[in-house]
Amino acid sequence: MSLQSDNNQTICDEHAFDNFFKGYAKSLRNHLYYKFGDLDQAEDIVQEAFIKVWDNCSKIPVGKAKSYLYTVAVNLGTSLMRHNQVKFKYKNYITRRKSDMTNESPEFLLLEKEYMEKIKRAIASLPDRQREVYLLSRIEKKTYREIAEMSNVSIKAIEKLMHKALIKMRKEIGNV
Amino acid sequence: MLEKFKDETFLSRWANDELSPEELMEFKKHPDYDNYIKIIAATDTLLLRDYDVENALSKIKSRSNHLDSSPKITKPIRKLWPYISVAASILLIIGLFIFNNKTIKHTTNYGETKTVVLPDGSEMILNAKSFATYDKDWNNDRIVNLIGEAYFKVRKGSEFSVKTTNGVVTVLGTQFNVESQNEMFEVVCYEGKVSVKTNDNKHILTPGKAFRSIANTLNKKWDENINEPTWIHNSSSFQSVPLKYVLEELEEQYNLTINNKTLDLTIIYTGTFPNDNINVALKTVFSTLDVNYVLSNDGKILDIK
Numbered sequence: 001m002s003l004q005s006d007n008n009q010t011i012c013d014e015h016a017f018d019n020f021f022k023g024y025a026k027s028l029r030n031h032l033y034y035k036f037g038d039l040d041q042a043e044d045i046v047q048e049a050f051i052k053v054w055d056n057c058s059k060i061p062v063g064k065a066k067s068y069l070y071t072v073a074v075n076l077g078t079s080l081m082r083h084n085q086v087k088f089k090y091k092n093y094i095t096r097r098k099s100d101m102t103n104e105s106p107e108f109l110l111l112e113k114e115y116m117e118k119i120k121r122a123i124a125s126l127p128d129r130q131r132e133v134y135l136l137s138r139i140e141k142k143t144y145r146e147i148a149e150m151s152n153v154s155i156k157a158i159e160k161l162m163h164k165a166l167i168k169m170r171k172e173i174g175n176v
Numbered sequence: 177m178l179e180k181f182k183d184e185t186f187l188s189r190w191a192n193d194e195l196s197p198e199e200l201m202e203f204k205k206h207p208d209y210d211n212y213i214k215i216i217a218a219t220d221t222l223l224l225r226d227y228d229v230e231n232a233l234s235k236i237k238s239r240s241n242h243l244d245s246s247p248k249i250t251k252p253i254r255k256l257w258p259y260i261s262v263a264a265s266i267l268l269i270i271g272l273f274i275f276n277n278k279t280i281k282h283t284t285n286y287g288e289t290k291t292v293v294l295p296d297g298s299e300m301i302l303n304a305k306s307f308a309t310y311d312k313d314w315n316n317d318r319i320v321n322l323i324g325e326a327y328f329k330v331r332k333g334s335e336f337s338v339k340t341t342n343g344v345v346t347v348l349g350t351q352f353n354v355e356s357q358n359e360m361f362e363v364v365c366y367e368g369k370v371s372v373k374t375n376d377n378k379h380i381l382t383p384g385k386a387f388r389s390i391a392n393t394l395n396k397k398w399d400e401n402i403n404e405p406t407w408i409h410n411s412s413s414f415q416s417v418p419l420k421y422v423l424e425e426l427e428e429q430y431n432l433t434i435n436n437k438t439l440d441l442t443i444i445y446t447g448t449f450p451n452d453n454i455n456v457a458l459k460t461v462f463s464t465l466d467v468n469y470v471l472s473n474d475g476k477i478l479d480i481k
Contacts, residue, residue, distance in 0.1 A: 018233065026227050039225060047236055054236075096221050119218045137191070138219045144188065154358055154424060160433070162188030163181070169215050170208060 011065055012057040021050055024066060027140065028073055031150070034135040035128070036077045037088035045080070049073035070150070088124040088131060122172035130165035133158055184433060191216055282308045284324075286431035287451060289407070294320070298336065299329040303355075303407050304451070305428040325355040327405050330368075342389065343374035352381075353405040360421055362388040366404060390418070406448055413448035422447075422461060426478075430454050436480045439467060 011017050025046055032042035049072045053065060060068050096116060123131060136142045136150075144162070148155045181187065182199070189195055190203060190212070203209055282302055284290050290302045295314035302308055306324025318336040320326075329351045330336045338345040340356035351366040363372050365381035372379045372387050379387050379397065388396050398415065406413040412425050420441040423434050429451045447464060449457035454475060462469050468481040 021233050021236070022229055025229055025232060029227055030224055033224070043227075043232065046232065047239065050236055051239065093225050094222050095225065096223060115214075116218060116221075119215065119222075122215075123219070134219075137188075138216070139222055139224065144192065148358070152359075156185065156427070159185035159188040162191065163185050166187040166191065166212060166215065169219075170211055173211070173215060 009062045010057050010060060011053070011062055016062075017054060017057070020053075020065060024069060025050065028069065030140055031070075031132075031136065032073055032077055033093070034132045034140075035074070036081055036086065037124075037128075038086050039089070039093040041080065041086070042077075045073050045076045048076055088126075090120045090124055094120060118173050119169075122169045125172050126165055126168055130161050130168060133161040134165040134169075137162060183431075187212065279309050280312055287429050294318070296331050298331045301327040303327075303405075322354060322356060324357065325353070325407070327351070327353045327407075343372060346371045346373070351404075357421065357424065360388070360390050362386065364405065386415075407451065410451045411448050412451055414445055416444050416446050419443045419445050419465075426457065426461065430457070431476065432478055433476060434478045434480065439465075439480050 011020050028049070029039075029042050029046045032045050033039045036042065049069055052072050053060065053069050056068075123134070126134060133147055136147050137144065142150075144155050144158045148158045151158075186195075186199075186203075190200070195203065282290060282292050282300075284302045284304055284306050287304050289304065292300045292302065292308070294300055294310065295312070296318060298318070300308065300320065303325035306322070306326060308320055308322045308324075308326060310320045318330075319339060320328075320337070321339050323340065326338075328336075328338065328347075330347055336347050338354050340354065340361065342356045342359070342361035345352065345354050345363050347368060347370045351368065352370050353362075353364045353366070355362040361374065363370060363381065364386040365383055367383050370381040372381060374389055377389075381387055381397075384399055386398055388398075396416075412429060414422055414425075418441060419439065422445045423436065423441070426432055426449070427434055432454075443465070445461075445465075447460060449460045451457070454471070458469060458471065458478070462480075470479045470481065472478070
């Protein structure tokens with residue numbers, strides 16, 4: 001009797017599951033990447049986690065499905081991490097928005113390219129929690145409140161991590 | 177020089193456009209201002225490799241043995257309502273943060289309390305680090321939106337409601353205290369009758385009764401034997417609360433950052449500490465737990481040993 005009395009809908013229906021997948025797969029995959037640093041691995045974990053949700057669908061009420069999914073995925077990621085410590089990888093994973101490449105002079109573009117490399121290296125050098133918050137906030141456009149709710153800490157704790165991340169970024173990049 | 181900032185959330189507030197105009201003016205004079213602008217601007221152009229959701233979904237289906245067969249349980253009736261309820265709750269939360277010019281806002285900072293007379297003559301005392309809003313034109317519905325903690329002395333009259341993200345508290349005329357911090361929700365009734373509605377429950381409190389839920393579970397009711405919340409008289413008190421919330425309250429009352437690696441935050445704590453003397457407060461909390469600590473010279477950082 002672990003089901004909530006007010007919510008005994010499940011996602012065992014294939015259509016419901018499809019919608020559930022389309023609603024959460026991408027943001028889960030991105031979050032796992034920011035957390036564990038390997039995008040290919042993140043996509044594998046997403047598969048495993050959703051299959052686990054499907055296998056247990058009759059026991060998971062709709063309202064709990066998202067948190068179940070995230071818990072399963074983060075646990076999988078954590079146990080994989082324990083076996084092989086990966087550094088944060090960004091080659092071929094992070095690119096620039098096309099629209100931001102303008103018709104500037106070649107020297108300018110080269111300078112910009114160097115700067116972007118520095119930015120990516122600096123992101124990779126951030127401590128795990130700082131990087132997770134920094135990228136969720138800037139790339140994923142999550143609010144501090146949303147990030148805090150995801151990881152069950154106070155908004156202030158998230159704001160402190162973000163502040164530290166920016167200071168660290170500044171240090172890593174040096175004077176340009 | 178490089179790391180001199182007003183507080184340890186300054187840059188995150190800046191990145192989120194939350195600085196006051198004065199703070200922003202000052203930051204613009206900072207030697208690193210341009211560098212920070214550039215870092216944020218560059219980061220914001222970054223993009224992750226594309227993700228083909230349809231393709232990923234079909235991969236799962238080809239791997240899972242049940243998915244292409246018929247689903248295990250089908251309940252076609254009322255399938256939409258969970259989505260409707262999700263949409264409704266999101267609207268409610270957004271509603272709390274959208275203000276028009278008819279909305280009055282009150283905010284308190286670290287260690288600050290504020291007494292507010294509401295449009296109908298009722299009184300609200302906000303505790304530290306709290307935020308409350310209500311409509312300027314208060315005709316029939318008396319509604320206050322609250323994040324944080326406040327004590328209410330309500331005039332007799334029509335229904336009076338305090339809305340929080342954790343639940344709604346409704347009364348006729350009474351005195352009560354509401355605390356809603358993150359997932360912690362606590363209501364104490366001092367006079368009259370109070371109704372507390374959380375996502376899945378409703379409780380009626382009579383004088384001297386209190387209710388608490390943490391993350392909508394761990395519901396608990398108990399007797400409170402005082403006539404007013406202790407924080408009104410500049411102290412904070414706790415009755416069987418996980419230590420996590422005690423440390424958060426210390427941080428809020430004294431604008432403190434607590435670095436804790438060793439202490440178990442689930443320990444249950446009962447006790448009271450003053451809100452106007454940091455040394456006494458720290459001694460009161462930590463000596464009973466037999467924990468050593470070091471307070472930095474500027475009184476801003478507390479390291480737990």
